[in-house]
Amino acid sequence: MLSDLQKRDLKHLWHPCSQMKDYEDFPPIEITGAEGTILQTEDGELIDIISSWWCKSLGHRHPKIQEAVKAQMDSFEHVILANTTNATIVRLCEELIALCPGYDKVFFADSGSDTVEVAMKMSLQYHLQSGSPEKKKFLALENGYHGETVLTLATGDCGLYGEPYRSLMPDVPKITAIPYVNSQQEWEDSQKVEEAWKGIEVQLNKFGSSVAGIVIEPVIQGAGGMLFYHPLLIKKLYDWCEKKGSHLIADEILSGMGRLGQARACELAGVNPHMSVFSKSLTGGFSPLACMLTSNDIFEAFYDDYETGKAFMHSNTYCGSAIGAAAAVASLGVYRDEDVFARVRENESYLLECFEEIHRNTGHLQNIRARGAIVAADLLVPEGLEKSRLGYEIYREAVKRGMLFRPLGNTLYFLPPLNTDKVVFERAVEIASASVKAILG
Numbered sequence: 001m002l003s004d005l006q007k008r009d010l011k012h013l014w015h016p017c018s019q020m021k022d023y024e025d026f027p028p029i030e031i032t033g034a035e036g037t038i039l040q041t042e043d044g045e046l047i048d049i050i051s052s053w054w055c056k057s058l059g060h061r062h063p064k065i066q067e068a069v070k071a072q073m074d075s076f077e078h079v080i081l082a083n084t085t086n087a088t089i090v091r092l093c094e095e096l097i098a099l100c101p102g103y104d105k106v107f108f109a110d111s112g113s114d115t116v117e118v119a120m121k122m123s124l125q126y127h128l129q130s131g132s133p134e135k136k137k138f139l140a141l142e143n144g145y146h147g148e149t150v151l152t153l154a155t156g157d158c159g160l161y162g163e164p165y166r167s168l169m170p171d172v173p174k175i176t177a178i179p180y181v182n183s184q185q186e187w188e189d190s191q192k193v194e195e196a197w198k199g200i201e202v203q204l205n206k207f208g209s210s211v212a213g214i215v216i217e218p219v220i221q222g223a224g225g226m227l228f229y230h231p232l233l234i235k236k237l238y239d240w241c242e243k244k245g246s247h248l249i250a251d252e253i254l255s256g257m258g259r260l261g262q263a264r265a266c267e268l269a270g271v272n273p274h275m276s277v278f279s280k281s282l283t284g285g286f287s288p289l290a291c292m293l294t295s296n297d298i299f300e301a302f303y304d305d306y307e308t309g310k311a312f313m314h315s316n317t318y319c320g321s322a323i324g325a326a327a328a329v330a331s332l333g334v335y336r337d338e339d340v341f342a343r344v345r346e347n348e349s350y351l352l353e354c355f356e357e358i359h360r361n362t363g364h365l366q367n368i369r370a371r372g373a374i375v376a377a378d379l380l381v382p383e384g385l386e387k388s389r390l391g392y393e394i395y396r397e398a399v400k401r402g403m404l405f406r407p408l409g410n411t412l413y414f415l416p417p418l419n420t421d422k423v424v425f426e427r428a429v430e431i432a433s434a435s436v437k438a439i440l441g
């Protein structure tokens with residue numbers, strides 16, 4: 001039975017990332033409020049175990065972020081960022097540079113996708129203006145995801161999202177045979193990377209000095225199936241880029257700002273990519289602010305008299321919005337004051353245990369893997385059910401039981417707010433176990 005609101009919704013609202021027909025028998029969930037990890041709905045509470053598309057890193061309605069946003073709104077919400085400045089955005093730049101040593105400059109855009117494109121455009125223009133116009137090719141990793149604009153779809157490797165638009169996309173070759181980490185023991189063993197590197201280097205060398213940049217999701221490839229790889233691979237890619245004068249572009253939109261227990265996943269590899277992109281947890285998920293950090297080396301290639309045409313002309317209307325900047329400054333403050341990143345590192349093994357318990361309860365998980373505040377596993381799919389939408393069926397069961405749990409295909413994962421309490425996880429494990437059992441027995 002559809003409520004009045006659901007009927008009105010379905011009349012006009014075309015939901016993102018949805019086959020709208022699915023809503024005929026499982027209509028959109030009516031949200032009436034949210035606090036911390038909990039969403040209030042017309043039918044009761046739901047645990048937001050996926051941080052609302054991975055962005056609510058400090059949960060919903062965090063009081064310190066709310067307070068900062070309200071205070072900013074009392075002076076102004078947004079003013080064009082070309083030709084103006086303000087205390088909030090300057091403070092944010094200073095804090096980001098302090099948090100990410102090795103960088104000097106911050107460029108703002110609206111969304112994560114926009115900002116990955118910013119980095120790629122900037123890299124291409126840098127090479128044009130630095131005497132290397134032959135560097136035009138971008139490479140990326142298989143199973144990557146970098147957003148929904150045509151260039152970022154081309155850079156990503158998630159067929160479903162990009163396939164219909166293939167005719168518009170430039171060719172961004174994918175580096176294959178990534179040595180994925182499928183169990184916790186493999187974090188200790190970098191040998192798998194050493195062995196895989198020989199093959200990867202051959203693939204890179206094929207493009208040699210034509211490579212403008214390599215775009216990666218460091219350590220965790222989210223939308224591609226919550227696939228982890230060892231940080232040593234980042235170090236090897238960085239060294240290759242340095243040797244060839246190419247750029248390593250780290251898309252830290254998912255991995256950064258504490259999700260893996262550091263400001264940047266690349267810290268795990270001990271390298272500073274030529275550009276790093278942040279969004280999502282940057283504002284604690286309050287507002288669509290995104291930014292790219294880079295160095296003076298790159299900045300200087302754009303710095304000249306206006307008539308030379310060397311300026312970087314990218315602009316998004318709401319880039320660096322003051323509300324987003326206020327939310328970001330407040331979020332960075334909470335990360336620091338509450339030692340959130342350290343807490344993430346301490347909880348990693350607990351999250352792993354959560355999935356081990358789901359497996360003990362159901363017998364249906366394999367490849368259980370965790371890093372920072374992400375734990376994932378693949379369903380052991382019984383014979384004959386290979387073509388079923390098991391993940392989607394489990395999602396529906398979980399919602400009925402009180403959790404927003406959205407498997408990626410047949411990969412189950414928790415990606416909770418970084419400050420989630422253990423009592424919430426206990427309930428999450430019960431709901432996930434019951435939902436898997438309801439579908440797979």
Ligand SMILES: Cc1ncc(COP(=O)(O)O)c(C=O)c1O
Binds near residue numbers: 112146253280
């Ligand atoms: C690694 C990564 N890059 C880029 C994006 C795209 O960001 P946005 O949705 O803000 O455009 C996402 C979103 O999930 C992401 O996870």
